[in-house]
Amino acid sequence: MSQTLPPQHQDRQPGRQGEMRPQPRSQPLAAGCGKLRDRVVFITGGDSGIGRAVAVAAANEDANVAFVYLEEEEDAAETGRLVRELERECLSIRGDVGDEAFCRRAIEECVNRFGRLDVVVNNAGEQHVQERPEEITAQQLERTFRTNIFAQFFVVKAALPHLRSGSAIVNIASITAYQGSPMLVDYSSTKGAIVAFTRALSNSVIDRGIRVNAVAPGPIWTPLIPATFPEDEVKTFGQDTPMKRPGEPREVAAAVLFLACDDSSYISGQTIHVNGGEVVNS
Numbered sequence: 001m002s003q004t005l006p007p008q009h010q011d012r013q014p015g016r017q018g019e020m021r022p023q024p025r026s027q028p029l030a031a032g033c034g035k036l037r038d039r040v041v042f043i044t045g046g047d048s049g050i051g052r053a054v055a056v057a058a059a060n061e062d063a064n065v066a067f068v069y070l071e072e073e074e075d076a077a078e079t080g081r082l083v084r085e086l087e088r089e090c091l092s093i094r095g096d097v098g099d100e101a102f103c104r105r106a107i108e109e110c111v112n113r114f115g116r117l118d119v120v121v122n123n124a125g126e127q128h129v130q131e132r133p134e135e136i137t138a139q140q141l142e143r144t145f146r147t148n149i150f151a152q153f154f155v156v157k158a159a160l161p162h163l164r165s166g167s168a169i170v171n172i173a174s175i176t177a178y179q180g181s182p183m184l185v186d187y188s189s190t191k192g193a194i195v196a197f198t199r200a201l202s203n204s205v206i207d208r209g210i211r212v213n214a215v216a217p218g219p220i221w222t223p224l225i226p227a228t229f230p231e232d233e234v235k236t237f238g239q240d241t242p243m244k245r246p247g248e249p250r251e252v253a254a255a256v257l258f259l260a261c262d263d264s265s266y267i268s269g270q271t272i273h274v275n276g277g278e279v280v281n282s
Contacts (some may be wrong), residue, residue: 004239004246005221007231013126015223017048017075024221025248026053026082028060035261036063040114042107043067044097044155045124047076049222050172050256053249054121055079057257059088066091066110068102068124075223089114097124098146103154107162117162119260122152122171122194127187127228141186148190152197165209170259171198172252173216173271178280191216195271202269211268213259218275220247241276 006021017024041058045051046067052075055065065083069076069092076092083090091113095102111117126147130136152171159169176184177191195214202212219225219238225246226234238246255272258264273280 005235005237007235008226009229009231009234010223010227013128013224013227014048014070014072015225015227016072017052017223018078020221020223020226024049024053025250026056027250028057029250029254032060032062034062035257035263036061036119039063039118040110040116041065041119041121041260042110042117042155042159043121043123044151045069046092047072047079049224050217050220050249050252051121051123052079052082053253054123054256055090056082056086057250057253058119058260059083059086059090061257061261062088063119064089064114066093066106066113068093068095068097068106070094070096097151097155098143100154103151104158107155107158111162117159118167120155120159120163120169121256121260122155122169124148124151125172125224127184127224129183129228130185131183133185136186144186145190148187149193149197152194156201160205160210163208163210166262167210168260168264169201169210169212170256171212171214173198173214175216175218175273175275175278175280177216198271199269206268211259211264213264213267213269214271215252215255215259216271216273216275216280217252218247218273218278220249220252220274222249238276241278243276245276247274247276
């Protein structure tokens with residue numbers, strides 16, 4: 001396979017977008033036209049990667065943005081700058097989405113700041129490579145599930161009293177929910193749970209006029225990649241897709257934006273696959 005990315009690795013999770021080369025592309029693919037005008041979008045993991053691209057895409061469509069992040073201060077500050085550069089308000093909240101009490105506080109802070117909540121994007125996630133399933137510790141298993149799926153329950157539970165007819169929830173799943181990943185067994189399991197959560201939640205709240213959908217990205221160039229894989233795997237990341245390249249965060253954000261706005265008013269309980277042309281069973 002040919003090299004598409006400079007070899008690189010980061011020794012901590014979450015990764016840092018500011019350290020990546022090349023920088024992931026966060027800017028929207030098209031000029032905004034007010035599809036989320038004056039709405040409020042709440043995003044988990046909004047400091048970098050897909051979350052940052054969603055924040056910028058929402059601001060580009062005239063939404064105000066609140067996002068949570070774990071501890072990546074510089075990345076979070078850059079997301080805030082990009083949103084405010086589009087002349088929209090931005091609220092950043094530091095904390096661990098695996099903690100239900102924090103999720104409640106974050107939603108309350110968002111509503112107190114903006115007076116409403118219209119769109120929830122459950123994006124935060126983590127993954128840890130293990131060569132064999134026996135090497136996955138109980139601690140890792142619980143941590144991965146807390147960040148990837150428990151947090152989505154916590155955020156939705158806190159957000160539902162504030163959502164109204166016309167609101168939308170978008171969950172970030174993964175191609176691994178459909179294909180599996182032999183070295184990411186626990187991560188793949190959480191992503192499968194997110195697909196089922198999306199379908200069940202859609203059926204549960206559709207009578208309130210709230211739509212729930214998911215996006216299942218393939219290999220996307222985000223800080224999670226150099227923070228997860230060794231240099232020799234990073235340099236060919238995405239080459240095994242039909243398009244022979246990794247996706248950019250803004251390409252996922254475009255799908256999230258579609259599901260968040262009224263363009264998708266007759267769509268709920270579905271998953272959009274943004275994976276470079278890989279055909280999967282949905």
